[in-house]
Amino acid sequence: MSIVAPTGLGIADYWKATVAGENGIGPISAFDASAYPSRLAGEVPGFDPKSHLPGRLIPQTDRLTQLALVAADWALADAEVEPSELSEFDMGVVTASASGGFEFGQRELEKLWSKGPEHVSAYQSFAWFYAVNSGQISIRNGMRGPGGVLVTEQAGGLDAAAQARRHVRNGVGLVLTGGVDASLCPWGWVAQSTREDLSTCESPDAAYLPFDENACGYVPGEGGAILVLEDADTAAERGLNRSYGTIAGYAATFDPKPGSGREPGLRRCVEQALADAGIAADEVDVVFADGAGTPEADRQEAEAIAAAFRTRATPVPVTAPKSATGRLYSGGSAVDLATALLALRDGVIPPTVNVRRPAPEYGMDLVVGDAREAELDTAVVLARGHGGFNSAMVVRRAD
Structure with missing residues (x-):
């Protein structure tokens, strides 16, 4: 598996920060949020997609898909999986999404308004879509087995893993699953700001306090995790005798x-x-x-x-x-x-x-x-x- 989160990129950095109780919430840096009632978020630090992905993929994808593709690469490496060595129809992808590519969509709408429809990217047709992560991960890794996307907001990551579990029980050799979201842009922020339970506290240490006497709402963030799910016997057949x-x-x-x-x-x-x-x-x-x-x-x-x-x-x-x-x-x-x-x-x-x-x-x-x-x-x-x-x-x- 792999994790891309506000408290770390990759399992090692994330887990070290999590055990130490480090806080990844802070003022939004992705855009000017000064005019909004909520101005804090959990942002994934130091992520440069150009350092991890082919240049041709960058203009095709939203930030959430770039994070998901990198997490999928790291998860496959962690599981010692080389997709080209496995049957393409025996590998599936089931992810979850709550927002789709908001940031990509905002950029293309700005082009539409300011320059005209001929300047809108053809990739807008799918870069905004809820199922884009499942599609791009499957295309990048040649995975043509069962695929899908679960749209159940915060519950989606578990629901996707459960659907992947069903596919494995039905005989699919390996399924990539999990969820990654990223909608920290003005358009996405307006959509999230309609929630009455969004915290307006301006202190990163006090804005999101679950089960605390001073609980006052939640703080949004970006990121997620991708996991490789397979049957233990199938993993052993390809030489892997360990799991989480x-x-x-x-x-x-x-x-x-x-x-x-x-x-x-x-x-x-x-x-x-x-x-x-x-x-x-x-x-x-x-x-x-x-x-x-x-x-x-x-x-x-x-x-x-x-x-x-x-x-x-x-x-x-x-x-x-x-x-x-x-x-x-x-x-x-x-x-x-x-x-x-x-x-x-x-x-x-x-x-x-x-x-x-x-x-x-x-x-x-x-x-x-x-x-x-x-x-x-x-x-x-x-x-x-x-x-x-x-x-x-x-x-x-x-x-």
């Missing part, structure tokens, strides 16, 4: 209409994922929470976790390391999935950055301050997408 872990269970639910008086679907989602994995609540060592960053959404998630793990003798440890990156939309849960696998590998729970006063009414064992060493075999990753999407994934440590 196993997807043991998954479930997805949908929240009822607001104001209906019915319970949100997250608790049921967690319980169904545990049932799919065939494990009990007391076998889970850590929960990677969605961490919406608003009092009401945090309360709902805390109640769902408490209910789903009510049979435990002690509260399950919970963390939300995305407080250091911002919410990366479809890339957020993909990064959480990768982070959970790294935590299982190293036996350490990364902290929820910047949170200093966890709300006591939630009754959570929230990991804050420093990273916590622990014996970790099983993790649950939660994600909630805007509009009512809930996803939960259970992952186990590699043997």
Whole structure:
């Protein structure tokens, strides 16, 4: 797998910063955000696509696709996969997206308005599209097996991995999956600013505080993670006898209409994922929470976790390391999935950055301050997408 995030490019840099509790949120530098109510974001630092991709791809692609293509290259290298040596129809690509290529679209609209339609790039026809990452990754690597895109906002990264899991179970040899989003441009920012739960705090250390007494909304970010999913026997056949872990269970639910008086679907989602994995609540060592960053959404998630793990003798440890990156939309849960696998590998729970006063009414064992060493075999990753999407994934440590 590989990670491109505001706290680091690549697994090593990202994981080092995450365990250390470094904050990747800061003032927006991609454009002048001074006239907007929200002016902070998690930006991927030091990324120059020309250093990683062929020159012909640069004018064809949006920033989110450039990040996704590089992450896919790094993930394949990490998995010791040479696509040209495998059957093109035995490799698939399933990613998630929440925005598509906003920045590319803005540039082309500016050309349309200022110069005329003859100046608009033909690549606009697909560079903006939700499925562009899946398409470009498959083209670049000659992957002609099953493909697709999941559009469930923050839950998308988990949903894409689950769809990839179905393809592998149906006999596909290898599937690239995950999610990458990047829409830090004026047009994209206007779209995001319609959200009432967007934080307007101007302090990078206080703008996004999931489960904190002073929670005041979330901070957007860019980036994501790409993972290589395959059956263990198939990996062994091509000479790879290592992995970060196993997807043991998954479930997805949908929240009822607001104001209906019915319970949100997250608790049921967690319980169904545990049932799919065939494990009990007391076998889970850590929960990677969605961490919406608003009092009401945090309360709902805390109640769902408490209910789903009510049979435990002690509260399950919970963390939300995305407080250091911002919410990366479809890339957020993909990064959480990768982070959970790294935590299982190293036996350490990364902290929820910047949170200093966890709300006591939630009754959570929230990991804050420093990273916590622990014996970790099983993790649950939660994600909630805007509009009512809930996803939960259970992952186990590699043997």
